[in-house]
Amino acid sequence: xxxxxxxxxxxxxxxxxxxxxxxxxxxxxxxxxxxxxxxxxxxxxxxxxxxxxxxxxxxxxxxxxxxxxxxxxxxxxxxxxxxxxxxxxxxxxxxxxxxxxxxxxxxxxxxxxxxxxxxxxxxxxxxxxxxxxxxxxxxxxxxxxxxxxxxxxxxxxxxxxxxxxxxxxxxxxxxxxxxxxxxxxxxxxxxxxxxxxxxxxxxxxxxxxxxxxxxxxxxxxxxxxxxxxxxxxxxxxxxxxxxxxxxxxxxxxxxxxxxxxxxxxxxxxxxxxxxxxxxxxxxxxxxxxxxxxxxxxxxxxxxxxxxxxxxxxxxxxxxxxxxxxxxxxxxxxxxxxxxxxxxxxxxxxxxxxxxxxxxxxxxxxxxxxxxxxxxxxxxxxxxxxxxxxxxxxxxxxxxxxxxxxxxxxxxxxxxxxxxxxxxxxxxxxxxxxxxxxxxxxxxxxxxxxxxxxxxxxxxxxxxxxxxxxxxxxxxxxxxxxxxxxxxxxxxxxxxxxxxxxxxxxxxxxxxxxxxxxxxxxxxxxxxxxxxxxxx
Amino acid sequence: xxxxxxxxxxxxxxxxxxxxxxxxxxxxxxxxxxxxxxxxxxxxxxxxxxxxxxxxxxxxxxxxxxxxxxxxxxxxxxxxxxxxxxxxxxxxxxxxxxxxxxxxxxxxxxxxxxxxxxxxxxxxxxxxxxxxxxxxxxxxxxxxxxxxxxxxxxxxxxxxxxxxxxxxxxxxxxxxxxxxxxxxxxxxxxxxxxxxxxxxxxxxxxxxxxxxxxxxxxxxxxxxxxxxxxxxxxxxxxxxxxxxxxxxxxxxxxxxxxxxxxxxxxxxxxxxxxxxxxxxxxxxxxxxxxxxxxxxxxxxxx
Numbered sequence: 001x002x003x004x005x006x007x008x009x010x011x012x013x014x015x016x017x018x019x020x021x022x023x024x025x026x027x028x029x030x031x032x033x034x035x036x037x038x039x040x041x042x043x044x045x046x047x048x049x050x051x052x053x054x055x056x057x058x059x060x061x062x063x064x065x066x067x068x069x070x071x072x073x074x075x076x077x078x079x080x081x082x083x084x085x086x087x088x089x090x091x092x093x094x095x096x097x098x099x100x101x102x103x104x105x106x107x108x109x110x111x112x113x114x115x116x117x118x119x120x121x122x123x124x125x126x127x128x129x130x131x132x133x134x135x136x137x138x139x140x141x142x143x144x145x146x147x148x149x150x151x152x153x154x155x156x157x158x159x160x161x162x163x164x165x166x167x168x169x170x171x172x173x174x175x176x177x178x179x180x181x182x183x184x185x186x187x188x189x190x191x192x193x194x195x196x197x198x199x200x201x202x203x204x205x206x207x208x209x210x211x212x213x214x215x216x217x218x219x220x221x222x223x224x225x226x227x228x229x230x231x232x233x234x235x236x237x238x239x240x241x242x243x244x245x246x247x248x249x250x251x252x253x254x255x256x257x258x259x260x261x262x263x264x265x266x267x268x269x270x271x272x273x274x275x276x277x278x279x280x281x282x283x284x285x286x287x288x289x290x291x292x293x294x295x296x297x298x299x300x301x302x303x304x305x306x307x308x309x310x311x312x313x314x315x316x317x318x319x320x321x322x323x324x325x326x327x328x329x330x331x332x333x334x335x336x337x338x339x340x341x342x343x344x345x346x347x348x349x350x351x352x353x354x355x356x357x358x359x360x361x362x363x364x365x366x367x368x369x370x371x372x373x374x375x376x377x378x379x380x381x382x383x384x385x386x387x388x389x390x391x392x393x394x395x396x397x398x399x400x401x402x403x404x405x406x407x408x409x410x411x412x413x414x415x416x417x418x419x420x421x422x423x424x425x426x427x428x429x430x431x432x433x434x435x436x437x438x439x440x441x442x443x444x445x446x447x448x449x450x451x452x453x454x455x456x457x458x459x460x461x462x463x464x465x466x467x468x469x470x471x472x473x474x475x476x477x478x479x480x481x482x483x484x485x486x487x488x489x490x491x492x493x494x495x496x497x498x499x500x501x502x503x504x505x506x507x508x509x510x511x512x513x514x515x516x517x518x519x520x521x522x523x524x525x526x527x528x529x530x531x532x533x534x535x
Numbered sequence: 536x537x538x539x540x541x542x543x544x545x546x547x548x549x550x551x552x553x554x555x556x557x558x559x560x561x562x563x564x565x566x567x568x569x570x571x572x573x574x575x576x577x578x579x580x581x582x583x584x585x586x587x588x589x590x591x592x593x594x595x596x597x598x599x600x601x602x603x604x605x606x607x608x609x610x611x612x613x614x615x616x617x618x619x620x621x622x623x624x625x626x627x628x629x630x631x632x633x634x635x636x637x638x639x640x641x642x643x644x645x646x647x648x649x650x651x652x653x654x655x656x657x658x659x660x661x662x663x664x665x666x667x668x669x670x671x672x673x674x675x676x677x678x679x680x681x682x683x684x685x686x687x688x689x690x691x692x693x694x695x696x697x698x699x700x701x702x703x704x705x706x707x708x709x710x711x712x713x714x715x716x717x718x719x720x721x722x723x724x725x726x727x728x729x730x731x732x733x734x735x736x737x738x739x740x741x742x743x744x745x746x747x748x749x750x751x752x753x754x755x756x757x758x759x760x761x762x763x764x765x766x767x768x769x770x771x772x773x774x775x776x777x778x779x780x781x782x783x784x785x786x787x788x789x790x791x792x793x794x795x796x797x798x799x800x801x802x803x804x805x806x807x808x809x810x811x812x813x814x815x816x817x818x819x820x821x822x823x824x825x826x827x828x829x830x831x832x833x834x835x836x837x
Contacts (some may be wrong), residue, residue, distance in 0.1 A: 449627070
């Protein structure tokens with residue numbers, strides 16, 4: 001059992017936890033503890049140090065979107081993102097609920113609303129009070145400096161006026177005066193300017209000081225606002241739920257239309273004349289159409305981050321699969337034939353360094369050429385019919401992003417596959433020659449298996465590159481996904497959305513790490529020599 | 536009726552161009568006839584072109600001039616009727632022992648039923664003593680076991696000629712002896728015409744019907760051919776205690792030593808004239824040569 005766990009860890013590339021398992025089985029506790037210290041505790045400490053530094057440095061830089069968020073703020077933002085996602089899901093479910101389920105949900109919602117409403121009211125009142133208190137606080141804290149500021153301003157204004165009158169006297173003297181008088185005037189004007197500048201600066205300094213005090217946070221107000229906002233948000237959500245469970249509920253609407261239809265049908269049976277019958281029949285037809293649309297209607301959820309992450313991951317895999325389908329056969333051909341390799345080397349070297357930012361607009365336009373009308377396109381229907389892409393709302397932007405990923409991530413696989421195929425052991429080829437293997441037997445029994453480890457190393461790099469490229473591509477193409485989320489948050493520009501962008505950093509990092517791990521495991525599974533892969 | 540010219544090599548030449556556009560003939564005028572079912576060893580100093588001859592018979596190395604006829608047909612290119620056991624086992628690491636043997640069997644017996652093919656593979660692997668290790672991967676096997684798979688892969692093809700290219704060169708002496716007996720055991724059952732390339736004198740004497748001694752390259756050719764008339768099956772201990780065994784050995788060593796002389800003589804004429812006046816082989820012209828001569832004269836004491 002112990003060795004099974006250790007082997008699983010080894011294959012999964014999680015050798016770090018090896019000492020923990022060994023310790024659990026009581027194998028050389030001292031050595032294992034030392035290893036845990038070195039390879040688990042120290043990295044954790046480093047991470048904590050990083051968090052501490054971030055927590056210290058973040059608030060020291062103020063931007064248009066507020067201070068750089070601290071880890072705690074980012075955590076709250078992550079919770080906010082998740083709450084939003086959950087609430088949207090619940091709303092979607094509510095719209096479709098029927099029968100006792102609907103009744104139960106409605107009862108629950110009503111109970112919660114009655115429970116929350118007074119609390120929210122108190123919170124709102126408290127907020128108002130706190131706002132008043134804050135204003136008072138501001139007034140009292142700025143009173144002193146305000147008085148000083150006003151006094152200084154008046155004082156300086158009077159002083160300036162006085163100096164002007166003095167200057168006027170001096171100037172009058174120069175009209176019939178001597179050279180000395182003129183010199184005195186010039187000196188006095190210069191002195192006046194210096195004096196005015198000094199005074200302006202003084203006033204400015206006071207004003208800055210005042211606005212600093214005005215802008216200073218009043219913690220009770222922030223707390224009260226947060227509580228009140230949270231309550232209001234939840235109430236709003238509950239009221240929406242109530243709507244979805246009552247008036248807007250699909251099942252209720254359907255029942256309503258059905259009763260109406262039944263009424264109309266009986267009306268039709270007892271219609272007085274032809275004109276009335278025709279009118280009723282038309283209404284029946286319209287209601288039936290209405291019923292058909294209702295039956296398919298669902299809540300059109302806005303994109304939430306988890307849904308966008310899902311779409312991004314699927315998008316990167318579409319791109320990655322396209323890249324692999326192109327790169328692996330080309331790579332094998334390159335490895336098999338020097339002529340072919342020489343032929344396409346210029347293309348590879350030329351296109352490899354091109355940035356995704358350049359590919360995306362080009363691919364976007366080309367894809368757009370294939371899909372003139374996104375609402376009615378056979379190509380999009382094909383994509384939407386692919387099992388993993390159902391409900392992903394494949395649009396030209398999605399395809400363009402996926403193809404950009406493919407364009408940028410096929411090179412490592414191509415080059416590595418070519419290298420793997422070209423560097424097959426001569427002895428293995430001799431075996432193939434002695435056995436007179438046919439082309440395909442040689443390809444599938446010898447060439448591809450022996451190139452697999454390098455091929456997978458290439459695929460691993462490709463997937464990593466693809467994931468990085470995808471975020472940029474989505475950001476540019478506005479294809480719903482993580483990139484689009486970042487772009488929306490950037491354009492929103494509030495301190496909350498700023499924190500949500502930090503959430504994305506960790507999400508993207510974690511998913512990239514996970515994808516890499518998966519590829520490592522695959523690579524280990526196909527490497528026949530059992531040699532450990534570089535991590 | 537036994538075909539006395541089952542494998543016939545006539546005036547075989549292998550020439551490589553050197554950087555100055557001249558052709559260097561590594562093997563020049565190699566002639567040999569091998570009877571069906573015979574075990575022939577080719578022995579010579581390293582670098583003399585033994586392996587070149589073998590790879591040419593295998594078809595892995597193009598022939599510059601001359602011809603090789605196997606069972607009445609001139610060869611062109613490699614084919615499974617001339618199975619090779621290489622010095623390195625050359626197993627495909629992503630296949631089990633079973634898979635490695637089956638790969639060749641599938642190609643050679645395309646019309647056999649699945650069951651027949653399985654029987655062939657199982658027989659070949661049991662013949663080399665790997666009945667219990669069929670599902671093992673090369674990385675899970677020792678060098679000796681891997682080489683056994685290599686032998687099984689070759690004999691499973693039911694070749695006309697089995698070509699052994701120093702197959703025991705990389706093994707320790709105990710494993711080497713085991714594998715020599717494995718091969719002799721197989722050959723006692725299925726009389727396959729076999730050519731063994733070796734530079735181990737004992738191995739050649741123990742295993743062969745005839746030993747073909749090659750002169751040193753370039754322009755290597757057959758120096759002489761010696762028949763070993765021990766009966767088969769052979770018993771190592773009995774042979775080792777037989778005087779004839781040492782007689783054959785001595786002859787082989789003398790031949791190899793003479794080859795060395797012939798190679799050295801034109802290279803260092805002043806030294807050889809020196810040694811002619813002195814006490815012969817005791818004063819060697821070169822230091823490396825000295826060791827080899829000592830071994831040779833030591834062997835001659837027996």
